[in-house]
Amino acid sequence: MDISxxxxxxxxxxxxxxxxxxxxxxxxxxxxxxxxxxxxxLGPDRAGPAGMFQPLADGLKMFMKEEIIPTDxxxxxxxxxxxxxxxxxxxxxxxxxxxxxxxxxxxIIPLQVTDINVGVLYIFGVVSLSVYGVMIGGWASNNKYSLxxxxxxxxxxxxxxxxxxxxxxxxxxxxxxxxxxxxxENQHGxxxxxxxxxxxxxxxxxxxxxxxxxxxxxxxECETELIGGYHTExxxxxxxxxxxxxxxxxxxxxxxxxxxxxxxxxxxxxxWVLIYTGPVIAPLIxxxxxxxxxxxxxxxxxxxxxxxPRFRYDQLMHLGxxxxxxxxxxxxxxxxxxxxxxxxx
Amino acid sequence: MEPLTxxxxxxxxxxxxxxxRIYLPALGKGLAITISHFFKKEATIRYPEVQREMSxxxxxxxxxKRDEDGKExxxxxxxxxxxxxxEAITMIAAERKPEEKDLYREEKYASVYEINMLRCIFCGxxxxxxxxxxxxxxxxxxxxxxxxxxxxxxxxxxxxQPLVKK
Numbered sequence: 001m002d003i004s005x006x007x008x009x010x011x012x013x014x015x016x017x018x019x020x021x022x023x024x025x026x027x028x029x030x031x032x033x034x035x036x037x038x039x040x041x042l043g044p045d046r047a048g049p050a051g052m053f054q055p056l057a058d059g060l061k062m063f064m065k066e067e068i069i070p071t072d073x074x075x076x077x078x079x080x081x082x083x084x085x086x087x088x089x090x091x092x093x094x095x096x097x098x099x100x101x102x103x104x105x106x107x108i109i110p111l112q113v114t115d116i117n118v119g120v121l122y123i124f125g126v127v128s129l130s131v132y133g134v135m136i137g138g139w140a141s142n143n144k145y146s147l148x149x150x151x152x153x154x155x156x157x158x159x160x161x162x163x164x165x166x167x168x169x170x171x172x173x174x175x176x177x178x179x180x181x182x183x184x185e186n187q188h189g190x191x192x193x194x195x196x197x198x199x200x201x202x203x204x205x206x207x208x209x210x211x212x213x214x215x216x217x218x219x220x221e222c223e224t225e226l227i228g229g230y231h232t233e234x235x236x237x238x239x240x241x242x243x244x245x246x247x248x249x250x251x252x253x254x255x256x257x258x259x260x261x262x263x264x265x266x267x268x269x270x271x272w273v274l275i276y277t278g279p280v281i282a283p284l285i286x287x288x289x290x291x292x293x294x295x296x297x298x299x300x301x302x303x304x305x306x307x308x309p310r311f312r313y314d315q316l317m318h319l320g321x322x323x324x325x326x327x328x329x330x331x332x333x334x335x336x337x338x339x340x341x342x343x344x345x
Numbered sequence: 346m347e348p349l350t351x352x353x354x355x356x357x358x359x360x361x362x363x364x365x366r367i368y369l370p371a372l373g374k375g376l377a378i379t380i381s382h383f384f385k386k387e388a389t390i391r392y393p394e395v396q397r398e399m400s401x402x403x404x405x406x407x408x409x410k411r412d413e414d415g416k417e418x419x420x421x422x423x424x425x426x427x428x429x430x431x432e433a434i435t436m437i438a439a440e441r442k443p444e445e446k447d448l449y450r451e452e453k454y455a456s457v458y459e460i461n462m463l464r465c466i467f468c469g470x471x472x473x474x475x476x477x478x479x480x481x482x483x484x485x486x487x488x489x490x491x492x493x494x495x496x497x498x499x500x501x502x503x504x505x506q507p508l509v510k511k
Contacts, residue, residue: 038379042389202369307379308372 008109016093016113024247025055027298031247034302062240070142070233077140082234082241085133089248092126095119096255097181099265099287103279111283112181119180120168123256124161127211130249131157134213134220137242138230149229152313153220156210159320160217164207166328167200170335171260184264189271194261199331201261203324208257210320212249215305222310254297258290265290396486404467406484407460409504412450417504418479421455425471425480433464434471451477458503462487462496 029044029051036043044051069078099111116122131154138150174196175183187193194201210217221229228234231242258264265286274282311319364370390397399405410418421438439456441449448454465487471480490496 034383037383037387040382040385040388042387042391045391303376303379307375 009113012111012113013094016098017090020090020093020248020251021244023251023298024244025059027247027250028058028243029055030298031302031305034299035306038303038306059240062237065236067236067238068233072142073233074140074142077136078233079238081133081137081140082238082245083133084136085130085245086241086248088126088130088133089245089252092123092249092252093255095122095180096252096259097184097264098290099283102283110181111287115179115181118178120172120178120183120260123180124165124168127164127249127253128157128161130211130245133242133245134230137234138220141230141233143233145226145228146230146232149220149226149232152226153213153230156213156217156219156316156320159317160207160210160324163203163320163324163328164211166325166332167197167203167207168260170200170328170332171197171204173332173335173339180259180264184259184266187263188266190263190268192261192263192266197261197331197335199327200335201257203328203331204261205257206319206324208253209301209304210316212253212301213246214250214301216308216311217316218305218310219313219316250298250301251294254294254301255290257297258293262293404469404472404482406462406487407465407471407480407482407498407503408484409458409500410479410481411505411507414447414450415507416448416450417454418450418477419455419458420451420453420477420479421458422453422476424474424476428470428474429465430468430470431464431466433461433466435459435461455500458500460498460503462498463493 032054033043033051035041044054047053047057069075094113095116097110097112097115101108101110103109134153135150138146138153141147171193172178174193175186177183177186183193209215213220220226221231223229226232231239234242265283267286267289270282270286273285277285412418421436423436423438426432426434426436435457436455436459437457438453441452441454467482469482472482487496
């Protein structure tokens with residue numbers, strides 16, 4: 001392994017890490033602004049121009065707050081919880097291809113930290129792990145509301161992972177590969193998977209809402225029943241970590257949805273742009289397109305949050321097990337049949 | 346029990362149609378409604394910089410008036426304090442000295458006149474009770490502050506600025 005390889009990967013990791021933190025930071029700001037605009041309000045506009053420094057002020061506030069660890073809590077796990085939530089949120093970005101490889105003077109630099117051949121499974125595993133932060137935090141708090149919320153989060157995630165997994169299986173039947181890079185490359189030139197798997201995409205996005213604990217499936221944090229939910233006992237930056245992890249999860253799942261269903265960094269007229277701008281600029285334009293897709297999804301997450309009221313818990317389970325799962329199985333069977341018929345004739 | 350009105354209507358909950366049960370059309374409708382609000386004009390008024398236009402009979406901070414010669418109109422009769430339902434007004438009366446003839450209109454005046462703005466409900470009864478047309482609620486919004494004692498407004502804040510001599 002040569003040293004330049006290590007350096008370029010290191011730079012990429014640092015950029016990605018910083019980027020996901022900054023995006024999560026400004027997601028909190030965007031959330032408040034979007035909420036305000038959807039409700040005919042202005043949102044935060046005092047800190048800096050148009051309130052641009054609001055996330056910094058919020059972060060500073062979080063750091064300055066008194067840190068309270070409940071006496072009866074399991075102290076070690078109480079501290080591990082938010083860290084685990086952050087960790088699992090951050091490692092998801094590693095396998096996502098952020099752009100086609102850059103060709104700098106004959107040296108090809110892939111804009112992806114690692115292209116493992118089971119990329120989809122890796123993402124799936126990381127998403128499943130993210131509930132551990134919530135569970136451990138909720139359990140260690142030694143508070144009934146936190147515990148209830150943690151149990152809710154766990155059962156919700158397990159229920160929706162089934163439908164999510166099945167919708168991915170139908171996608172894999174179409175793509176024939178688990179590597180995210182190849183999935184994106186197969187979608188080149190308007191072969192976006194959402195056109196082949198519309199039902200699968202709807203199932204996936206509903207499950208993504210549930211997996212990231214976003215409204216209308218934000219039952220682990222429903223204030224009316226559970227005070228603050230699993231982070232009731234948390235204060236200071238530990239609370240900040242939990243809130244932050246939620247936004248990073250949103251970013252990652254938006255990236256995954258763009259990659260799996262909306263062609264990743266592909267956009268119409270890509271080959272034409274490559275000829276005219278050269279092998280360094282063109283991939284960066286692709287990256288910008290990918291980020292535009294991601295931001296559109298993040299906006300959609302927020303838009304939905306301020307539109308639909310929260311589901312009741314039995315409705316959530318009903319939707320997950322009795323509607324999404326049969327639909328996902330039907331989707332797999334239909335996809336399989338169609339592929340078999342197409343290959344036969 | 347007998348129905349109290351003849352406007353009785355029995356409601357029957359109809360079973361949901363298929364389009365309603367799949368939830369997505371309704372979701373789309375809801376999303377369309379919220380996004381239409383995204384482009385509407387916001388109702389917010391950025392308060393300290395921009396002020397809402399008040400109606401002409403709007404009641405704000407009190408001001409103690411002067412007459413056309415610049416003398417204070419208040420004669421410390423205490424009717425405002427008496428009429429005040431919130432008991433926000435207190436005053437101490439004093440007798441005018443001969444050399445203060447230019448300052449106060451009547452022979453008696455209020456040496457201390459205080460309104461507790463935390464108690465005041467801006468009902469305007471003091472304004473109505475005043476026989477000398479000395480108090481009007483024609484000022485701006487009472488500003489916020491940090492300490493209770495700072496909300497007790499004395500004559501320094503209430504009395505109108507003296508007339509500029511031409």
